[in-house]
């Protein structure tokens with residue numbers, strides 16, 4: 266089992282070694298969450314690396330990653346555990362159930378993410394990723410609040426199961442709605458912003474090392490300019506990475522208005538945005554990018 270990092274610098278190094286380039290502020294809040302054993306609540310635009318950080322922390326610390334993907338209508342049973350009715354029926358049919366006091370035992374339980382996260386794991390407490398929390402509804406949030414306060418879940422037929430060692434909890438939200446204050450108060454909070462030029466360039470180096478320095482700089486500078494435009498959906502880091510990969514696949518060595526027009530679908534996902542940027546606007550942006558990079 267990997268030791269928890271002893272300083273903010275150590276967090277930064279651990280993350281970089283695993284391909285994640287974090288800002289100082291994010292490294293700090295990760296360090297504190299690990300040190301204090303507090304859940305980490307991450308909000309931010311799409312594609313800025315919220316989900317990825319949980320994956321990278323699990324990988325870096327050699328912990329199991331358990332992911333609870335939230336969606337509208339997610340209920341406790343789907344999050345904690347469900348009874349395997351089919352197996353119970355078979356046990357009754359085959360007579361295997363005879364002499365048993367109950368069919369509601371661990372053996373017939375289908376473990377879902379929250380219960381799994383309360384179980385001891387060989388490599389140490391797991392990383393529990395509660396992804397896109399804003400997609401669930403308030404009752405589920407209230408239930409989560411309870412589970413995360415005591416790191417325990419209750420299954421009516423079985424009783425309460427408590428984590429021997431609290432999991433490392435990371436919650437993410439795209440802020441399609443505000444998450445309740447009570448839940449936020451339990452957590453350390455960080456807004457994951459779009460990275461500045463230098464950091465996004467570092468991320469691109471880490472994720473698409475095959476791209477030349479010159480092309481990488483152009484790609485990052487262009488995407489950064491694009492984020493300043495009035496768009497319905499601004500491109501995230503994920504789009505920067507995708508775009509660079511597309512350009513490599515097309516053997517592009519340098520941006521041109523034609524190349525941009527042909528590959529805009531890698532960074533913009535709405536026809537209105539594409540229409541707005543394609544053509545003259547792209548040429549203008551590319552001009553600014555070239556001037557900026559030359560300066």
Ligand SMILES: Nc1ncnc2c1ncn2[C@@H]1O[C@H](COP(=O)(O)OP(=O)(O)OP(=O)(O)O)[C@@H](O)[C@H]1O
Nearest residue numbers: 284285286310311312313314315316317468502503
């Ligand atoms: N700081 C970073 N260092 C390295 N890679 C990054 C970083 N930020 C983002 N990425 C890359 O961007 C991709 C998208 O990140 P991720 O899926 O974590 O975004 P997200 O914030 O969870 O987006 P969404 O809100 O759409 O779920 C990841 O696969 C990762 O490769």
Ligand SMILES: [Mg+2]
Nearest residue numbers: 315316317437
């Ligand atoms: Mg995500």
